[in-house]
Amino acid sequence: MKLKENTGYKVFLVVNTIIMILISVATLFPFVYLVAQSLSSEKEIISGNVTLIPKGFNLKTYIYVITQGEFIKYYKNTILYTVVGTTLSLAFSSMLAYPLSKKELKATKILTPFVIFTMYFGGGMIPNYILVVKLGLNNTMAAFILPMMISTYYVLLMKSFFASTPKDLEEAGELDGLNKFGVFIRIVLPLSKPIIATMTLFYAVMYWNNWFQAFLYLRKDKWPVAYYLQNIIRGAGANDADAQQVATNIRSCSMVLTALPIICVYPFIQKYYVQGMMLGGVKE
């Protein structure tokens, strides 16, 4: 049925639209600013002429960054870490989440608190650092990936999803002669595309954006692009002599290129992660 509307409400709808436009503009402004800088000439940027529209428009910066600079080397490292890390994370997180979702499994009584407790209390920065160094992982890809490989929060989101898959399908699979592992691979996983897509995005973003593990453990040739960016951003500060100095347009261009893959991907997975967050968000 049609709900009653009055003038006050119509005014509200207009105001609401204006608020939404303002919020969207404010959200996008920093990105447009970066893109404008990356397309402008260094001279115009230094004179403070560039805000939203590129001045001295050119694509030279992009061509330079992609073909000449060191940027691409670090970018490749990031791709490698993200692919390897996300694969391991997905495999082991689902191998933990699936058993946790099975109430009939006796061990879940102990396992659930064992896993959840780590959300309340952790080792802290120093013991974690000492552990990684003691394991001999310094300056290896493992030092970058392992400390964050399984996220308890993500495991719980997956667990909620697995728990909502229909039990009779699993039973039907077993009647058809699949063993427990087969049921997981052949029946549960194909039904779990939304959560797998969500977790792929979340874990990939986590690895793609991480810089702190690199800062702690990796030497320069192994840096991911996020930490290279941090280094050139520091170089722009007046009081940081040992960081790299690069021109503003190169810096902006590097930031744009680093954020770009994520910006291109996340809108397409939106309906999945909204669903995933809904299921696992607040426990009744």
Place this chain on the structure above:
Amino acid sequence: MSTNSINREWVPAKKKHRFIRHIGQYWQIYLMLLVPIVYYIVFRYLPMFGNIIAFRKYRAGGSIFGSQNSGLKYFKQFIGDKSFWRAFRNTLTLNFTYLLFRFPLTLIFALLINEIRNLHWKKFVQTVSYLPHFISMVIVCGVIKELLGTTGPVNNVIVSMGGRPEQFLSIAKYFVPIFTISGIWQSMGWGTILYLAAMSNINPSLYEAAAVDGAGHFQRVWHITIPSIMPTITTLLILDIGGLVGSGGAFEKVFLLYNPMIYSSADIVSTYVYRMGLGSGNYSYATAVGLFEGLINLILLTSANFLSKKLTQSSLF
């Protein structure tokens, strides 16, 4: 009587039998758990026990559990240290200010999104508002620095209005506002997801019934939408309050933005732990500080979750 005693005799044997059958039935599932469990023991629980070096002197290259008892020496040291208390105070101020603004703004934003009629426009607003959540903290802080730089747009506006350019990131009093505003920019959109989910679960017939009873649009929001999402609001608020003492979540951003000139307002416990421990090599001292914060956090989060379960029958984990 007699059936009771028979049962008592039979229980252990039956239990053992059932246990073996259970394993036999589920061994493949248990096998899947092997790597994750080893992972949790090594990368989550071992560092937890590594906190023992707060009570023992740690030497670089020595045992990860320290080499010599030192009792409460390091705890006494930081309790008497002014820079620790400054970091502790800053953590509370920063978290509290951030929560004070972020929490109501996120809720209002969710209510406003929920009022959008055009579904394409609604989805567009949501997509745009989620964007900052996915951007690396390095880029976020890089952009903050660009925007607030001496030739950046903020200072350009100030200069064009006849003011003098300011080095915002070198002046202590600006740090909390910068942190808060940029934090709202980053998290407001993402924070609406759980509210919008709760709102989409509200039965439409409630609104229709209210309309029949003559309730106007805003009355319907006030009497139906808000009460329906109250459990979500309460849960999120309680858990946010439970996290007020923790500084881990703010670490990256503070670390990337601060400098010695603004330690007086920007240095928080986790950055202090970093500088004391990994910066100056006082591992045991820094671990003691981190453990202190971790324990307060543990108590607050546990109470918050307990309270949330009591009040709303819902909790986050």
